[in-house]
Amino acid sequence: MRIFIAVAALVFAAMSITAYAGKTLDAIKKRGRVRCGVSNGLPGFSSPDSKGKWKGLDVDVCRAFAAAVFGDSKKIDVVGLSAQQRFTALQSGEVDVLTRNTTHTLSRDTALGLNFAPVNYYDGQGFLVRKALGVKNARGLNGASICVIQGTTNERNLSDYFRKHKMKYKPVVMENNNELFKAFMAGRCDVFSTDASGLAAQRSKTKKPSELVILPDIISKEPLAPAVRHGDDEWLDIVKWTVYAMIAAEEMGITSRNVKRMKKSSDPDVQRLLGVIKGNGKAIGLTETWAYNIIKQVGNYGESFERNVGKNTPLKLARGLNGLWTTGKNGLMYAPPLK
Amino acid sequence: MTGVARNRVLDWIKTNLFSSPFNIVLTFLLLFVATKLLWNFLDWAVLRAVWGGDAETCRHGAGGACWAYVRDKARYVLFGHYPYEQQWRPQLFVAIFFLLSLLTQFKRFWSKYLTAAWVVLPLGAAGLMWGGFFGLTHVEMEEWGGLPLTLALAFLGISASYPIGIVLALARRSEMPVIRALSVIYIEVIRGVPLISMLFMAAVMFPLFLPEGITISKVVRAQVAIIMFASAYMAEVVRGGLQSLAKGQYEAADAIGLSYTKKMVFVVLPQALKAVIAPTVNTFIGLFKDTSLVFIISLSDLMFTTQASLQDADWLGFTVEGYIFAAFVYFVFCYFISFSSSRLEKELKV
Numbered sequence: 010m011r012i013f014i015a016v017a018a019l020v021f022a023a024m025s026i027t028a029y030a031g032k033t034l035d036a037i038k039k040r041g042r043v044r045c046g047v048s049n050g051l052p053g054f055s056s057p058d059s060k061g062k063w064k065g066l067d068v069d070v071c072r073a074f075a076a077a078v079f080g081d082s083k084k085i086d087v088v089g090l091s092a093q094q095r096f097t098a099l100q101s102g103e104v105d106v107l108t109r110n111t112t113h114t115l116s117r118d119t120a121l122g123l124n125f126a127p128v129n130y131y132d133g134q135g136f137l138v139r140k141a142l143g144v145k146n147a148r149g150l151n152g153a154s155i156c157v158i159q160g161t162t163n164e165r166n167l168s169d170y171f172r173k174h175k176m177k178y179k180p181v182v183m184e185n186n187n188e189l190f191k192a193f194m195a196g197r198c199d200v201f202s203t204d205a206s207g208l209a210a211q212r213s214k215t216k217k218p219s220e221l222v223i224l225p226d227i228i229s230k231e232p233l234a235p236a237v238r239h240g241d242d243e244w245l246d247i248v249k250w251t252v253y254a255m256i257a258a259e260e261m262g263i264t265s266r267n268v269k270r271m272k273k274s275s276d277p278d279v280q281r282l283l284g285v286i287k288g289n290g291k292a293i294g295l296t297e298t299w300a301y302n303i304i305k306q307v308g309n310y311g312e313s314f315e316r317n318v319g320k321n322t323p324l325k326l327a328r329g330l331n332g333l334w335t336t337g338k339n340g341l342m343y344a345p346p347l348k
Numbered sequence: 349m350t351g352v353a354r355n356r357v358l359d360w361i362k363t364n365l366f367s368s369p370f371n372i373v374l375t376f377l378l379l380f381v382a383t384k385l386l387w388n389f390l391d392w393a394v395l396r397a398v399w400g401g402d403a404e405t406c407r408h409g410a411g412g413a414c415w416a417y418v419r420d421k422a423r424y425v426l427f428g429h430y431p432y433e434q435q436w437r438p439q440l441f442v443a444i445f446f447l448l449s450l451l452t453q454f455k456r457f458w459s460k461y462l463t464a465a466w467v468v469l470p471l472g473a474a475g476l477m478w479g480g481f482f483g484l485t486h487v488e489m490e491e492w493g494g495l496p497l498t499l500a501l502a503f504l505g506i507s508a509s510y511p512i513g514i515v516l517a518l519a520r521r522s523e524m525p526v527i528r529a530l531s532v533i534y535i536e537v538i539r540g541v542p543l544i545s546m547l548f549m550a551a552v553m554f555p556l557f558l559p560e561g562i563t564i565s566k567v568v569r570a571q572v573a574i575i576m577f578a579s580a581y582m583a584e585v586v587r588g589g590l591q592s593l594a595k596g597q598y599e600a601a602d603a604i605g606l607s608y609t610k611k612m613v614f615v616v617l618p619q620a621l622k623a624v625i626a627p628t629v630n631t632f633i634g635l636f637k638d639t640s641l642v643f644i645i646s647l648s649d650l651m652f653t654t655q656a657s658l659q660d661a662d663w664l665g666f667t668v669e670g671y672i673f674a675a676f677v678y679f680v681f682c683y684f685i686s687f688s689s690s691r692l693e694k695e696l697k698v
Contacts, residue, residue, distance in 0.1 A: 049656055049659075050658070053661045056659040058662075061430065061432060062432070089652070101563070187667070210661070317661075323662060
């Protein structure tokens with residue numbers, strides 16, 4: 010009987026009643042923390058380090074929300090979510106925002122009742138080949154044997170791409186990602202194909218990652234973006250402009266290191282972003298230092314990219330589509346003016 | 349070894365291993381396969397293993413196991429996302445469980461104090477992990493993870509499903525048709541549904557039925573699902589015990605005019621439960637391992653932390669080592685449960 014009472018007591022203790030009526034920001038402020046739903050583990054995007062702290066590109070965005078709202082990037086609750094759970098968790102209010110490598114699609118944006126923030130990572134299907142093969146881009150893959158996972162969109166993208174370019178290939182299909190990669194390493198196929206970030210993760214497991222190259226071509230669209238619930242425009246604004254602020258900061262050359270100095274910059278765009286010229290903060294419903302805090306504590310988009318998936322990490326991903334539009338390569342990162 | 353004993357051993361070998369040409373071949377074949385397997389494993393796990401350093405050291409090592417990975421990740425796997433500096437609290441939690449289980453092994457410690465300790469100490473330990481008093485920071489239940497979560501889910505699951513199972517079993521053998529029907533429906537429905545689907549209901553569907561703004565912790569939802577599931581199985585185990593009891597026992601209890609409650613508590617249940625210790629423990633061990641299914645609904649139990657630790661970009665590719673470590677931890681606990689049960693059977697002279 011005592012056990013029953015104990016259980017009942019625990020149930021009651023764990024029942025927390027949070028009142029929010031469309032006002033996500035109010036709920037967040039009352040709770041004192043931003044709750045983000047992330048992937049249970051995706052190298053470079055969200056994974057726990059050896060001390061149990063979540064890190065990654067998706068986690069950085071979450072930290073940026075906390076920096077914007079509270080001026081303290083540590084005030085986050087990270088909730089690991091499986092692919093099946095993620096949308097229910099957002100809709101039921103278990104999390105405030107999904108930063109969980111979720112592809113922005115029409116049906117999710119409309120029928121599922123989500124609103125997407127700007128893309129924080131452009132992923133897409135790519136090709137991994139041995140350097141020794143001497144192939145420079147996907148057009149050189151005519152007649153190649155390609156390892157691809159069975160029953161995925163990857164398999165279909167591949168046949169579409171080769172048909173479109175009137176090229177031939179020999180598919181080698183398996184169900185299991187790790188076995189497929191072993192087959193590739195054993196020489197069963199010339200090319201290994203899956204989403205580019207996945208290619209990088211597999212490559213980092215090998216003895217000599219430098220002997221494998223990811224081709225620059227991306228043959229499918231997987232724009233990964235943070236998402237919030239329909240019906241709370243105020244919170245959507247904050248989420249949206251937090252991502253933009255990180256991109257804009259990189260564009261203006263503001264980093265976590267020089268942000269303090271940049272406050273003295275004479276550039277009015279920089280002054281507006283950092284809150285020296287007031288107005289942005291009031292408009293978005295936060296303090297004037299919201300963007301300053303993001304850059305100071307989390308860094309600009311480029312810093313976050315390099316720290317988590319960039320050249321000096323095991324993943325060694327090139328900026329590619331995720332570079333700034335100003336670099337003249339094929340970067341897509343573009344923030345509207347913050348004024 | 350004395351001569352007689354040596355003869356006995358030789359006799360045993362002769363009759364059991366080398367009794368016919370076929371058996372001789374079979375013996376050597378199996379011996380060869382077993383040695384080969386064992387040698388390969390030892391070679392991988394000990395001789396060529398890397399014990400320290402980082403992922404690069406392992407990748408350029410002799411190709412053996414990378415125990416450096418386990419060394420680096422063990423603390424995360426065992427204690428999950430609980431704040432790193434505060435992890436003495438879950439460590440104490442596990443230690444308390446361990447101590448209590450150890451004391452319970454010995455009959456001379458059995459007393460009402462030990463029973464009370466089993467109620468008070470786990471609650472106290474849970475309170476310690478919860479925090480929010482004496483300057484201890486409050487830690488949300490969602491951040492509890494690893495071994496303490498697995499232990500808590502299993503312990504609460506076992507200690508709640510046992511009494512519920514007994515009640516259900518008695519209800520199923522009751523002479524009151526409505527009670528009996530309800531019990532049968534509950535048991536059969538729950539047994540007809542996989543635990544995974546119940547966990548999914550608890551994690552994904554249930555929140556949508558709640559009014560907006562009210563959330564019940566996912567840990568609690570999963571715990572309730574596990575208890576509901578285990579109770580149905582426990583009920584059938586107990587029913588087996590009730591059926592094994594000779595009819596005379598019931599009749600004798602009736603004959604001396606005992607009430608239903610007294611008959612059950614003093615005559616029937618003590619004998620029935622004693623008879624089914626083995627299948628009961630079987631269910632407990634099953635339940636302990638079933639708790640690993642909660643990783644599917646992203647509760648950070650031991651299985652979840654094991655899998656998440658494999659996704660650290662700095663340590664990719666040490667899947668086998670990670671799972672061996674998790675298997676080892678599960679084995680230690682499951683073996684401990686079964687060891688305790690065989691001791692219990694001896695103590696109670698079943």
